[in-house]
Amino acid sequence: MSADDIRESIAERLRASRKEREMSLDKAALLTGVSKAMLGQIERRESAPTIATLWKIASGLDISFSSFFASKGGSDFRQVPFPNDRDMAIRVVFPFDAVTRMEMFEVTLTNRHHQRSPAHRFGVVEHVVTISGVLDLIHEGRVHRLGPGQSHRFHADVAHQYRAVTDTVVFQDIVCYT
Template sequence: MEQLNQHLSQTLKQLRNERQWSLTQAAELTGVSKAMLGQIERGESSPTVATLWKIATGFNVAFSVFLGGAAGSPPPGVQRYADLPVFSQDTADMRVVPLFPFDNLLGFDMFVIDLAPGAVSESSAHEPGVIEHVIVIEGELELMVDGVWHQLAAGEALRFQADRPHSYRNTSQHNVRLHDLIHYPPAVR
């Protein structure tokens, strides 16, 4: 986790420097407090998945940029799940692994996401035009889009415009595992 915090710190600093944004500007554009952004930059805090999404959206970058991916088009090859970076919240309610980090040419990331029993993750709206494809692999997921909760069992999927708030929750007593493929429009790339 310490290595991931260091990467988050360096990435956030780099993005702010590239844009020449103050912490105050970054806070205004991401919706994340100046204090929290400062703690992340100093490696003193591990943000939640929802907070990291807000930061990625505010900076107009793919989520996997913060997980060590998104360096361009990855070379073809086998992805070994055990070798991939993991982002896990302190509460261990949600675990995110970039199965295929952001591909600039194709404009997508693909994640494996695990939600523990009782976990809820609220996602703020992504950039206009962002589309998510959620495929449940194990368990039963509740996914809210446009104020409507959808029940998805293993083998079921939902595609939706992710440029609006949406939420994921696991109300069961078992883990939920899903794939989340996120397509970004050319403006976000």
């Protein structure tokens, strides 16, 4: 998926979500904490949001994160590098399922990237499993160091962080919505 594909997919999902709810950019800005100007730029494909901004939008509009990357056929989930987060790539392993209320990602951090994630909606729980490298998961003031095969479950409705201790770390993240 190219940077242009990412912008287009995100723009289409944001616009469709607002239209389904008959929601103005002003109202979307209030719900997401993302400025009206930025939301407009995203919809016009003039700007690609950071991963943190995209999570704020998903949480505020009560939509799944993976819905921003669904292909037209719904099953092509390649690794997505973000233009504004070049040291982080995400691959949707399982898109959001309305029955299980879950989605699963494989996340790759390079160059000892430190990703700060805003709080998700109340009740969201993440399950993180490190595949390779060493990851510091920072949550509620505590650092949880995870090596290959190690896991941690936490409530993601507060700000949290992922920090690559090694040059590259790959981990799986299962997000469960209430």
